[in-house]
Amino acid sequence: MGYFIRDDISSAAGTTREDPRGRPVSTASPEAIAHMEQALESMLSYFGDPLAALDRAAEADPGWAHVHVLKAGLLMTGGEYGSTRMARELLATAARPGAVPHERESAHRAAAQAAADGDWDRACQLWEAILVQWPRDIAALLFAHLFDFYRGDALNLKRRPQRVLPRWSPDLPFYGYVLGMAAFGLEESGHYAEAEDTGRAAVAMNPRDPWAIHAVTHVFEMQGRHRAGAAWLDDRLQDWSVDNGFAFHNWFHAALFRMEEMDTRQALAIYDAHLADVSELALQRVDRTAALWRLKLLGVDVASRFAALRRTWATEAPEAGFYAFNDLHALVACIGAAPDGDAAMAADALLEAMADASSGGSTNERMTREIGLPLARAFRDYSRGRWSEATEGLLRIRDRAHGFGGSHAQRDILTLTLMDAAVRAGQRALAAHILAERHAAKQHTPLTAFWQGRGAGV
Incomplete structure (x- = not known):
């Protein structure tokens, strides 16, 4: 142009x-x-x-x-x-x-x-x-904030809005949005009480700020307050869900709250009603993929949905190999579908594109080499029933996986898959060891009880 x-x-x-x-x-x-x-x-x-x-x-x-x-x-x-x-x-x-x-x-x-x-x-x-x-x-703040998220830079996700806030005031246009960004950065850095207060202040200033609503939603997720989180989203449904480009992600969180309650029927209904036909953007396909994979781990048959979803993902360069976080989810979509020749070939093409990873540039090359590709190989081992190898691969990378982007809530897919692989590999002590991380926040949720019943008892 x-x-x-x-x-x-x-x-x-x-x-x-x-x-x-x-x-x-x-x-x-x-x-x-x-x-x-x-x-x-x-x-x-x-x-x-x-x-x-x-x-x-x-x-x-x-x-x-x-x-x-x-x-x-x-x-x-x-x-x-x-x-x-x-x-x-x-x-x-x-x-x-x-x-x-x-x-x-x-x-x-x-x-x-x-x-x-x-x-x-x-x-x-x-x-x-x-x-x-x-x-x-x-x-400048918005672009840096989003790329802090894509790069997994939680420190600057928190500090960057904090550095500029003293130069803003409530009478300036967009002040509330700066508060919303600050709230999300605080949440991703583990400052949950401050994040909730800041996010609520942003929502009070502008009830139709889906990023601030989303920041408080993350606090509920991280603290295991799944019922309060579901109510938070339900009470503000008209503010975030109508004609809004971010609605798909808040629907993803709504589905997560239902899964924490082990209400897989309602979680699947949310997927079918609000996520299933949304795939224009990779950000949307990521949420679709992650929701289905969690349901699969809970024993829900979602193979036909995965079969439709995986065809919306690009699996060859240059589209694949551009951003490691997206590529991993594309691979998960391929292996989540009922095994067939096309899905296997697509997974192979994805791994080949990730091994090259040249279309995204230097930052993605680093993220793919250090995190994305090792995780992709671990998931491929999982898909082939190589449970011990999958467990080892996920365990080796999981604690530094923040370095390829996403939120704590999104990256929880790694921990859930690790526990499942460990149980299947007969490494129940390891699964219980990992499940204990959820003890403080989610000790009493039905999802934790599910994993205890699977053999990951603490």
Whole structure:
């Protein structure tokens, strides 16, 4: 997508135009700024279409290259090869000579380019540099926050919002969303009481903030408060589930709460009603895969659902091999289906793509080499009934698996599979040893009782 360079003050380095949070912008068009604000609101809330709002901003000021840079950044937050390829094309367009953006906008372009090149670590460093100078740059905070999550950087997931919050105030647009990000970072760092308080404060400020609702939901999950968590989501159903792009993930959590209660019938009903036909994005396929795998471990026959799901996953490079966390779930979808030649071939292709892992860039190459590929091989051993080998492989990687992204709740799939493999391998003492980790938070839940009954008794 191209744009026209305007030879006037709207593209000049010395402009004093600011957005509603006092950040300098290199456009003189109030209309373009207003559309940018709409885009940012949609990015943060998952309501509406941020890409369409960015297109309207570009129409209002065709010379404002920053619009295309943020569009590229947004596309990359999906963590997929196809959208990242589109982002690379946008950045190449935005790099045409002639425009003179503000230095903040130039810094955004450098960060986006690093992400597009696959150096997610460097991209987060560059977004952080923007926040040092412009701590109310909500796009830099959002992009860094999401890539902290993808990289499994719980420390900065917590600290990055904390570093900018003192420079915000409740009267500024988007303040509540910053609180929501802070709440999630606190939860992923184990500060559950503070995370719940912060998340509830964000929801009180904006009841239709699904990220903040989600942060408090994670607290309930981690503390074993599954009934309270289900009620939390049910009571706010109209706020997060209607025409919202994040609803699929909160439905995933709703299913987890039912599984903790061992209400597999209701969990499967949630899957069929709200997750089964949602697979446009890898983020959605991850939740579909994880929900079905948990049900499979609980003895529910989900083979036909897995058979449909695994065909929505790309299993060959360059789409496969782009992001290790997604690739592992794609493999799980393949081995969760009833065994057949096509599924086995797809699993083989996935492992081959992960062994290469070149399409994602340096950060994913590291995550795949150190975590994703060893875990994939352990799951493949599991699928072949090599229980001892699967147990050993999962046990070896599990404690450092945070390094390839996802949340504690999402990565629990590794622990559940490890316990199942250990029981099947006759290593019941090990299974009980692992189950004891849940003692403090989930000692009395029906799911824990299930695993005790399976032979992992504490």
